[in-house]
Amino acid sequence: METWAESALVRLRNVSGRSGGARRLVVQLLGRQDCCLSAQEIHDRVHAGGARVGIASVYRALDGLDELGLVQRVDLGDGISRFERADPGGDHHHHLVCDDCGKVEPFEDPALEAAIVSVAGGRGYDVAAHDVVLRGACGDCRPAP
Amino acid sequence: METWAESALVRLRNVSGRSGGARRLVVQLLGRQDCCLSAQEIHDRVHAGGARVGIASVYRALDGLDELGLVQRVDLGDGISRFERADPGGDHHHHLVCDDCGKVEPFEDPALEAAIVSVAGGRGYDVAAHDVVLRGACGDCRPAP
DNA sequence: GTTCCTGCAAAATTTTTGCATCAGT
């Protein structure tokens, strides 16, 4: 189950020749997450684990991972960048955000993916990444029926 | 063709009782745009028109418009918030961003909209807004075929 | 030993807030 983290570390080493402590901690944390985290959240959780990691190193690690396509940057519309691991296998989800309680939940939908591929092709684009965010009231926060 | 701007100003006045100069300029500018603008771009263009408008007023105007659902906030993934008018009639587009040249172009796709509605319904969400961003290489920047 | 990563601090950017003043009703 740690395959993403392992392969990410290997790829980082192939590029730079190193893989220091901060990067490894960030990669391992992201490998354990099911959904996106902000840089601040990553920093806090790594600190909670007892490590002395600077926020700048978190950003630098995320930047390197993003360049290699190992993480996907997710913008939920609140001005904060979040990151989650990008599975090379194509497993891949998007996000529902509740405007009331702030809850974020992932979803996948083949019809949505198909529509995106079709749009991209029709416009002559070679789409490398795509991001879908739905905002609204979740079942719990919606005015009771 | 100025119906959006007019109705937006009316709705702002209904809420606050006023519609001062800065808000009117921002609304009128957005009414003339076909795609999203950043707060800084709005500020610059309003200034170019000869008006003395503070950037804070631009943000405040956008904030008020967003609360009323009159503009949609768009995150293109570069950490800058952009805004565009939200047509109540349902006319509604998304964005293709070229990673190479930075070009942004709008698109619409009924199949995509249908898939989104279907996902939202299946998850019990009452979706008020949704945002789709596709990133990749546009026809011009793509390695020549 | 060399090279790149790391942590801290400072800078840059984007967005928000405080406050005196101005403008719309």
Next chain:
DNA sequence: ACTGATGCAAAAATTTTGCAGGAAC
């Protein structure tokens, strides 16, 4: 006149950069 919007400046929050020191090779 009253009330809220506005502009300027300062603050806050997020992200980037500089640099000395340390860790991996």
